[in-house]
Amino acid sequence: VDGLHPYEATNNDAVYLRGNNINKWLVPTNRGTITLDYDPNIRNETARNLSVWRFTGNSWQNVGGTVNTSKKTITASFDGFGYYAVMYLRYGFEDVTGHPYARDYLNSMFTKGIMQARSSGNFGVYENITRGEFATMIVKILDLPLNYDTQNQLLTFNDVPNYAVNGALWDFRHIETAARAGIISGLAPRIFNPGGNLTREQAAVIIARALNYKLGTQEKDEAALAKQFVDAGLIDFYAV
Numbered sequence: 001v002d003g004l005h006p007y008e009a010t011n012n013d014a015v016y017l018r019g020n021n022i023n024k025w026l027v028p029t030n031r032g033t034i035t036l037d038y039d040p041n042i043r044n045e046t047a048r049n050l051s052v053w054r055f056t057g058n059s060w061q062n063v064g065g066t067v068n069t070s071k072k073t074i075t076a077s078f079d080g081f082g083y084y085a086v087m088y089l090r091y092g093f094e095d096v097t098g099h100p101y102a103r104d105y106l107n108s109m110f111t112k113g114i115m116q117a118r119s120s121g122n123f124g125v126y127e128n129i130t131r132g133e134f135a136t137m138i139v140k141i142l143d144l145p146l147n148y149d150t151q152n153q154l155l156t157f158n159d160v161p162n163y164a165v166n167g168a169l170w171d172f173r174h175i176e177t178a179a180r181a182g183i184i185s186g187l188a189p190r191i192f193n194p195g196g197n198l199t200r201e202q203a204a205v206i207i208a209r210a211l212n213y214k215l216g217t218q219e220k221d222e223a224a225l226a227k228q229f230v231d232a233g234l235i236d237f238y239a240v
Helices: 015-020 044-049 105-109 131-141 170-179 200-210 218-228
Strands: 030-035 050-056 059-064 066-068 073-078 083-088
Touching: 030 083, 044 059, 044 073, 050 073, 083 218, 105 170, 131 200
Parallel strands: none
Antiparallel strands: 030 073, 050 059, 050 083, 066 073
């Protein structure tokens, strides 16, 4: 198709709207990175609350990013063309602001788009994490490229709705990516139970798989766990 200058805006064809026009839709051949400058007046201590956002599909998508305070830049993964901007968290949540030890960590998880708030006024600090939410978080933390069938015909789990909602706690794309990477598995054939609460045991298994930790032997690990934890006998065989 005919090329257009990036900042030429005619007939409502502004650069940030072109992602909605299939005739001008471009996809990069390879994944890369994008580095943007940010306001140098922002203090280093609060620069952790910066994130790169991409405007696509008529909405802003948080793509996270790593801040370099010496260069006053932030670098994020580049998955597609569009309109990018650096945004800064200037407000917080009541249950985060008053938290005795985790305020900075919680703000960072929210700022980078790894975790979503449970409501507009409450982050949900003391709420349980669901299996779907944790799988989504792991994929975002590892910055894995999304890997799913765009036609939604080859999904791993039957109980994961095949649609994505902007700002949702989890969606099928991240769960499918985690499943295809071997990070998660179901509770039964084709059943994941994304809305079920995550146990500490399940979280440990998912993290170990995600980080490619080398596993020991069943007999030795059972003995080692028995020395460390009085409830070691409650650990499921698969998770030892």
